[in-house]
Amino acid sequence: MVEKEIEEKVYKSIIKTIKDVPLEEFYTSGHRTCQGCESALVMRFLAKAAGPRTIVIGATGCMYVANTTYYTTSWIVPWVHTQLGGSGAAVLGTAAALRALMRKGKIKQEPINVIAFCGDLGCADMGLSGVSNAMTYDYNLLIILYDNESSANTDIQETSMTPYGAQTSFSRPGKERRIMKRRWKKNVVSMIIAGHRNVKYAATMTPAYPLDSMNKIRKALSIGGPTFIHSLDPCPKGWDYDPKFSHELGVLAVETGLWPLYEYINGEIVYNEPTKSIVEGRMKRKPVKEYLEKQGRFSHFTEEDIEYVQKMVDEMYEEWEIPGVMPIKSINVKISD
Amino acid sequence: MTEVKKIVEREVLMNGTQAVAHAAMYADVDVVAAYPIRPYTEVMDTISKLIADGELDAEFIVAEGEHGQFETVKHASLVGARTLVGSSGVGWLYAMEAIVVTATDRAPVVAIIGNRALDDPGAYGVEHNDALMVRDVGWLLAWVDTAQEAFDTTLIAYKVAEDQRVLLPVGISMDGGFLTHSEQIVRLPPRELVKDFLPPYNRGKYLVHPDNPITVAPQVNEDWVMEIRRQHEEAMERARGVISEAYESFKKVFGRYPGSTAEIQMPENPFVEPYMIDDAEVVIIGMGTVSKPIKVAIKNMRRQGYKVGMLRLRWFRPFPTQDVIKYLSNSKVVCVIDRDYSMGSPNRGGVIYHEIRSALYDLDQRPKVMNFIGGLGGREITIQDVEKIIKIGYEHRDTPITKPVYWVGVRGDPW
Ligand code: SF4
Numbered sequence: 001m002v003e004k005e006i007e008e009k010v011y012k013s014i015i016k017t018i019k020d021v022p023l024e025e026f027y028t029s030g031h032r033t034c035q036g037c038e039s040a041l042v043m044r045f046l047a048k049a050a051g052p053r054t055i056v057i058g059a060t061g062c063m064y065v066a067n068t069t070y071y072t073t074s075w076i077v078p079w080v081h082t083q084l085g086g087s088g089a090a091v092l093g094t095a096a097a098l099r100a101l102m103r104k105g106k107i108k109q110e111p112i113n114v115i116a117f118c119g120d121l122g123c124a125d126m127g128l129s130g131v132s133n134a135m136t137y138d139y140n141l142l143i144i145l146y147d148n149e150s151s152a153n154t155d156i157q158e159t160s161m162t163p164y165g166a167q168t169s170f171s172r173p174g175k176e177r178r179i180m181k182r183r184w185k186k187n188v189v190s191m192i193i194a195g196h197r198n199v200k201y202a203a204t205m206t207p208a209y210p211l212d213s214m215n216k217i218r219k220a221l222s223i224g225g226p227t228f229i230h231s232l233d234p235c236p237k238g239w240d241y242d243p244k245f246s247h248e249l250g251v252l253a254v255e256t257g258l259w260p261l262y263e264y265i266n267g268e269i270v271y272n273e274p275t276k277s278i279v280e281g282r283m284k285r286k287p288v289k290e291y292l293e294k295q296g297r298f299s300h301f302t303e304e305d306i307e308y309v310q311k312m313v314d315e316m317y318e319e320w321e322i323p324g325v326m327p328i329k330s331i332n333v334k335i336s337d
Numbered sequence: 338m339t340e341v342k343k344i345v346e347r348e349v350l351m352n353g354t355q356a357v358a359h360a361a362m363y364a365d366v367d368v369v370a371a372y373p374i375r376p377y378t379e380v381m382d383t384i385s386k387l388i389a390d391g392e393l394d395a396e397f398i399v400a401e402g403e404h405g406q407f408e409t410v411k412h413a414s415l416v417g418a419r420t421l422v423g424s425s426g427v428g429w430l431y432a433m434e435a436i437v438v439t440a441t442d443r444a445p446v447v448a449i450i451g452n453r454a455l456d457d458p459g460a461y462g463v464e465h466n467d468a469l470m471v472r473d474v475g476w477l478l479a480w481v482d483t484a485q486e487a488f489d490t491t492l493i494a495y496k497v498a499e500d501q502r503v504l505l506p507v508g509i510s511m512d513g514g515f516l517t518h519s520e521q522i523v524r525l526p527p528r529e530l531v532k533d534f535l536p537p538y539n540r541g542k543y544l545v546h547p548d549n550p551i552t553v554a555p556q557v558n559e560d561w562v563m564e565i566r567r568q569h570e571e572a573m574e575r576a577r578g579v580i581s582e583a584y585e586s587f588k589k590v591f592g593r594y595p596g597s598t599a600e601i602q603m604p605e606n607p608f609v610e611p612y613m614i615d616d617a618e619v620v621i622i623g624m625g626t627v628s629k630p631i632k633v634a635i636k637n638m639r640r641q642g643y644k645v646g647m648l649r650l651r652w653f654r655p656f657p658t659q660d661v662i663k664y665l666s667n668s669k670v671v672c673v674i675d676r677d678y679s680m681g682s683p684n685r686g687g688v689i690y691h692e693i694r695s696a697l698y699d700l701d702q703r704p705k706v707m708n709f710i711g712g713l714g715g716r717e718i719t720i721q722d723v724e725k726i727i728k729i730g731y732e733h734r735d736t737p738i739t740k741p742v743y744w745v746g747v748r749g750d751p752w
Contacts, residue, residue, distance in 0.1 A: 053547045057412065068555035078545045080415055081554035082408060083434050089405035093368060093412035094545075096396035100367040100418055104394055106537070107417065112547060130408070133401035 006200065006223055006266055013222035014215045015049075021214065022048055031067040031074040036243025038233040038250060039063055039119075039146045041207040043074075046115060046144060049217035052077060054113040055094055059127060060084040061119030062153040062235075063146060087118040087143055088130025095139035113221050117144040120159035121151050124188050131228075135196035140224040142217070145188060148235035156238040160186045163258075164312070165305055166297045168238070173300040184312065190326050192228045193264045202228040203263040208250025212272055216263065223265070232259045240296025249294060257285040257313050260324030269322055279323045288313055344592045346524040353516035356484040356523050357423075357449050357509065358383035360491030362393040363531040367418035370398045370409040374428035375461050376513035377451030384421065403428045407435035407446075414444035415545045415553060419495065419538045422446060425513060426453030429467045439506050440475035441569065442554055443543065445498030446506040447491065448476075451517040452625070452676075454714040462715010463513040465624065465677040469653075469688050475569045477507040477576055478654040480624040482596070482610070484521040486603075486651075487511055489587065489595035492535060496583045499538045502575045510653075512676075514715055515626040524598050526591045534590040577655050580607050596651075608657035610649040611664050613639065617646030619730040620665055620704075622693060623674040624650045627718050631674070634723035645727050650689070661696045668704045671697075672730040674723075674745075676712045684708065686742040705738050711745030722746060 015021055026047035033040040043063055047056070054077045058064050064081060067074050082090035095114045101107040118127055123145040131143055150168050151157040158170035163185050167173060171180035193202050201223040203216045213231070220227035234249040236242070241249065253259035254274060261272040277283035288310050292298040298305075317323045321330055351359070358380050361369070369388075371381035387393040396413075400406035403424050410420035424432060429450055439446050454464040468478060477497065481487045487509065494507035511517055545553060557565070584607040587595045596603040596610075604611055610628065613635055614620060621631050628649045638645050648664050650657065665671055675687020682691055690708035697703045709726050712718040722745050729743070743752045 052550075055416070055545060055547065065556055068552055070555045070557040070561055073552040073555050075552055076550060078547060078550045079552045080412065080545055082412065083404075083438060085404060086408035086435065089370075089400060089408035089435075090412040092398055092400075092405075093370070093409035093414075094416055096368050096398055096409070097413035097416045097418035097420075100394070100396045101416070104365075104367065106367070107546070129401045130405045133405060137398075 003266060009222045010219050010265070013218040015211060015218065018211055021211070022051070024048070026050070026052060026054070026076040027074055028076060029074065030072040032069060032072070033062070033066040034237050034243070036236040036246040038207045038235065038246050039148055040067070042144065042146045042213070042231050042233060043067065043117070045207065045210065045214045046117065046217050047075070047077060049214040050113045050115060050221060053111065054115060055080070057082050057087065057090045057094060057114070057116040059087045059116065059118035059122035061122055062148065063117060063119065065153040082116070084122045085126040085130060087116040087122055087127050088132065088134035091116040091141040091143060092134050092137060092139065095141045099139065111140070114139070114141045115144065116141070117146055119146055119148065119152070120161040124161050124186055125159055132195065135192055135199050135226045135228065138198055138225055142220045142227045142229065145228070145230045146233050147231060148233045148238055150235070150238040152235055152238050164309060165301060167300065168297070178300055178302070179305065187327065189228065189230045189264065194326070196226070198226055199228060200225050200266045201264065204230050204232070204259065204261055206232040206250040206253060206259060206261070208247040208254070209261070212261065219263070238297070241294055245294060249291065252286065252291040252294070255286045256288045256291045257317055257324065258288060258291060262325060269325055275324070279317070285313070285317070344526060344530065346526050348522050349525055350520050351484055351523050352379070352518050352520045353481070353484045353487045353511045354379035354449070354451065355383045356488040357491050358387060359525065360488045361421040361447070362387050363528055364419060364492060364495050364535055366393070366395050366421045368396045368398065368410060368413035369421045370400050370406040372400045372403050372406040372424070372428065374403070374425045375451070376453060376517040377423045377425040377449055379517065380423050380449050380451075403432035404435050407432040407439060410446045411435060411439045411442060411444045414446050415442065415540070417538060417540050417544050417546070419499075420446050421449070423449030423451070425451040426467045427456045430455065430470060433470065436471060436476070437474045438554070441565070443504040443569075443572070444506060445504050445538070447494045447498060448506065448508045450508050450510045451513045452510055453513045460714045461513060463515060463625070463676060464713050464715070465510065465688075468508055468510040469677055471508060472654060472688070475505060475573060476654060477505055477573070477652070478510065479507065479652050480510045480650060481516065482626055482628050482649065483601065484516065484523045485598055485601065486596040487516065488523050488525070492531065493580070493583045493587060493595060496535050496586070497576060497579050500579045501539070501541055503572050503579050504543070505572055505576065510625065512625040530590055534587060573655055580652065606660060608650070608652045609660045609664065610651055612647040612649070614646030614648060614664050616644055618644045618669045618734055619672060619727060620668045621645065621647045621672050621674060621723065621726065622650065622689065623647070624653065624689065625676065627674055627676060627712065630718055630720045630723050634720045634727060637720070638724060638727050643727060643731055645731070656692060656696065658696045661693060662700065665697060665704055666700055666702065669734040670730040671704045671706045672709060672726050673706060674709045674711060674718065674726065678710050678713070684741050686710070690742070705733060706741070707733065707738060708742040709745050710742065716746070718745065
C-alpha cells in the first residue's frame with residue numbers, strides 16, 4: 001500500500017483535466033529546436049508543472065545546444081548548464097547548498113524545486129554514475145532523462161539508448177552487416193528503482209500524453225527526495241519521419257508495448273493508460289511493425305528483423321515478473337533440508 | 338571608539354591537511370564534496386569528523402568520482418554556498434573538465450591539492466605537475482610551505498576568490514607527504530575574529546535563485562568567447578591587488594602576517610618569500626617545502642662565503658612577475674628547482690623555469706637562468722643536493738652556461 005502521506009501529496013499536486021493546466025509558461029520562445037521536437041515539449045512541461053520557484057540544470061545535449069543560445073535563452077526560471085556527465089553532481093550540489101543555506105539562515109526558508117535534465121549520454125551513459133549517486137541521497141531533486149535515442153546534438157550517433165538495429169551515423173547498415181547496433185536498449189528506470197532505496201518516485205513518460213507527463217513531474221516534485229523520470233522523445237531529425245507524426249509515434253511506442261508507461265511509487269508499480277489496459281489484457285498490443293515502418297532509421301529492416309523486435313517485446317510482457325518493467329522471474333526453489 | 342579584540346591564539350599540533358580543514362571550518366563552509374585519493378584525503382577525513390562533532394555545520398557530499406566532486410561544489414557555489422573541495426594527482430586530472438568550467442563559470446570554489454605524481458607508474462609522493470595542469474585555465478594558484486601557511490592561506494583564499502572583483506576559484510597546493518602528513522604547531526586565532534576578516538559570500542547579481550532568474554553558461558557558439566576570456570583574464574589581473582589587500586587585512590585583524598608566527602617570521606610579501614637575497618649573486622627558486630633544505634643549504638654555503646639566497650614562490654597564478662624582477666634583477670645566476678617537468682619544452686626543462694625565464698626576458702641586464710629538475714614522485718631533495726646546485730650555479734657566474742637543465746640525482750646519471 002502506498003503510504004497515506006504520499007497519497008495526499010500526490011492528490012494535491014495533480015492536474016485533473018487539461019483545462020486546469022496553468023497558463024503561464026516558464027520555458028518559452030527563443031529556442032531553436034527542430035520542428036516537431038518532443039524533447040522541447042518535455043522542457044515546456046517540466047517548467048510548467050514545476051512553476052517559478054524552480055532551478056533547472058541542463059546537461060550538454062540537444063536541449064542545451066538548441067535552447068540556451070546567448071541572447072535567446074528560452075528559460076524564464078533560473079537555468080544553469082552542467083557538463084555532459086555532470087547532472088547528478090550538479091543537482092546534488094544545488095540541493096545541498098539550498099539545504100545548508102536555509103538551515104543556517106543565510107537564505108529564506110522555502111521549497112525550491114531542483115530539476116536536472118540530461119539526454120542519453122548525460123544520463124544513461126557517461127553521466128549514469130553521477131545520476132545513481134544523486135539517487136542515494138535524501139535531497140529533494142528530480143532528474144529527467146530526455147531520451148531521443150541518440151546523441152542528437154552531435155548529429156545522431158548511437159548511444160546505449162538507441163534501439164536495436166536503428167540507423168545512426170555510428171551504426172550505418174552496410175553490404176556486409178545490415179544490423180550494426182546489436183545492443184538492446186538499457187532499462188534505466190528499472191535500474192534506478194532496483195538499486196536505490198531512497199527513491200520514492202520514478203516513472204516513464206512520453207510527451208504524446210501531456211497530462212500524464214505533467215502530472216508525473218508534479219508527483220515527483222511533491223513526493224520529494226531523489227526522483228527520476230525517463231521520457232521517450234520522438235525526434236524527427238534522428239528518427240527520420242515527417243515532424244507532424246511526433247505525437248503519433250509516441251502513442252505507437254506505447255500502444256505497441258515498446259514503451260510501457262508506468263510509475264513506481266514507494267515500492268509499488270502503477271501502470272498508466274493505455275499500458276494499464278495492455279497489461280491487464282483489456283487491450284491488444286499493436287504489432288511493432290506499425291511503429292518501425294514509419295521511421296527512416298529502420299528502413300533497412302527485413303521481416304526477420306521486425307520479427308525479432310516483436311519477439312523481444314512479446315517476451316517483455318509474457319515472460320517478465322513485472323510486465324515491461326523488470327526482466328526477472330520468480331521461480332519456486334525448494335530448499336532441501 | 339573601535340573595539341579592540343584581544344587576540345589569544347591557540348597552539349595546536351596538526352598536519353597540513355588538518356590545518357586546511359580547520360580553516361574551512363572557521364570560514365563556515367556550507368557544502369563540502371569529498372572523494373578519496375592520497376595524500377589530500379585527510380582534509381576530508383578531518384572535515385567529516387568536525388561535522389560529526391558539531392563543530393561545523395555543512396552538507397558533506399561523498400561524490401561518485403572527482404568529476405562529480407567538482408561539479409557538485411561548482412553548482413553549490415553558484416547558488417551562494419561557500420564550498421571546499423580538493424584532490425591529488427590523477428584524481429585532480431579526472432575532474433579536469435569540471436575544474437575548467439568552475440573557473441569559466443566564475444565559481445569561487447576553494448580546492449586543496451595535495452600534490453602527487455601522476456600515474457603511471459602509481460606513486461603517492463609529491464610532484465607538481467598535477468596542480469600545474471590548470472595554470473592556463475583561470476584558477477588562482479598558491480603553493481604553501483607550512484601548516485600555518487596552509488591555514489592562513491585557506492582563509493585568504495575565500496576572501497580573494499569571493500571578492501566581486503575576482504570571483505575565481507583558488508587552488509592551494511601543498512606537497513604530498515612532506516606537508517600533507519607532517520605535523521607542526523599551528524596557531525589558531527579566536528574563531529570570532531574570522532568574521533571580522535571574512536565577510537559572508539555574496540554572489541550579487543550572479544546568484545542563481547528563483548528571485549534572480551538568470552541563465553548561467555548559455556551557448557555562445559563562435560560569438561562572445563573572446564570577450565568572456567578577456568573578462569576572465571582581467572579578473573585574474575585584478576586578483577593581484579585583491580590578494581595584497583587580503584594579506585594586509587589579515588595582518589590587521591589577526592595581528593600577524595599570514596604564514597608568520599612568533600617563531601617563523603615571514604617577509605611581508607604575499608607573492609614570494611625572499612631569503613638572504615639582498616646581496617645574493619646566486620638565487621635558488623622553488624615552490625613548497627623544498628624551501629626547507631634550500632634554507633639550510635644557503636646557511637651552510639653562506640658560512641663558506643657563497644653569496645646565495647632564495648626566492649620561494651607563494652602564488653603561481655597570478656604569476657608574481659614584478660616581484661621576480663625586483664628580487665632577481667641584481668643576481669647573476671638563477672637556479673630554478675622544478676618539482677615538475679614540461680616534456681619537450683623549449684629547453685627541455687620544468688614549468689617554473691620557463692615562467693621565470695619569460696618573466697626576466699625584458700630586462701636589459703638579465704641573470705642567467707638554470708634549471709634543476711628534482712624530487713619527482715616524492716624523492717627527497719637533500720641539503721647536499723641543494724649545495725651542489727648552488728655550486729653549479731656559482732661556477733656559472735662568469736662562465737657561459739653549456740647545460741641549462743640538470744636532472745637531480747637520477748640513478749646512473751652523474752650530474
Ligand atoms: S535533433 Fe531531435 S532532439 Fe534535437 S532538437 Fe532536433 S528533434 Fe529535438
